[in-house]
Amino acid sequence: MKLTRLKTSERGTFGKIQLPSGAVLSTLELPWLNNQRQISCIPASIYQCNIVNSPKFGRVYQVKDVPNRSHILIHAGNWTKDTQGCILVGMSNNDTQLFESRKALNLLMNELNGQSFKLEVIEAYE
Template identity: 50%
Template sequence: MDIVLTRTYFSDGTNGKIECEGRFVCYTIELPWLDNAKQISCIPEGKYLLRRRYSPKFQWHVEVADVANRSSILLHPANNAQKELKGCIAPVTKVSGAGLGLQSRQAFLKVKCLVYSALERNETVLLIVQS
């Protein structure tokens, strides 16, 4: 299964939308593009494997695997990219500014259910990041 994240870049943050099989799922917020610098930039455009991950902080969430020169890139709830993200992607219900969104937990649960359902069917889940 392919999940497509289409981005729009701004100096203060990156906004996007996630679609699966041509259907809108949610919006996203990320840090601005700063040449893939660790903890201050969004990740490069490309194709990435998604997998389940657990941490005490975020509980069960989604990991974006094999990002060049980066580790622990996650999909997890956040409403302010500058304050709450270190290179990760936050699904949001509504975008409220560059790198800002609302009702992230609801949007994250939609994405998590979509990804986990596919993984339970033994499908490979790819995130395609594009502009």
């Protein structure tokens, strides 16, 4: 799967992720701050994603082998305050937030059905 980052500012890094079915979800990450833990998005690269049981978020995907980082998850959330470096998913977004995040996460989880996948994070800023 591919996550394409489209816009970044102090409000966050917005993008889209296309599921195998062709459905497109909006994404929100923190701004790029040199991959600093808990305050930056992760570097653009290709990552392995596996299902985990998070004490806080339940059954979600973890983005593995991020340099100098751990516990990077794909989970529900609407604002950058809802993440400490993870990838949030929503059905749509505006310039500050995601909408229908739980619906988007349920769509992703149901479609992937616990199967591991590779996530390619690319930057295509406007």
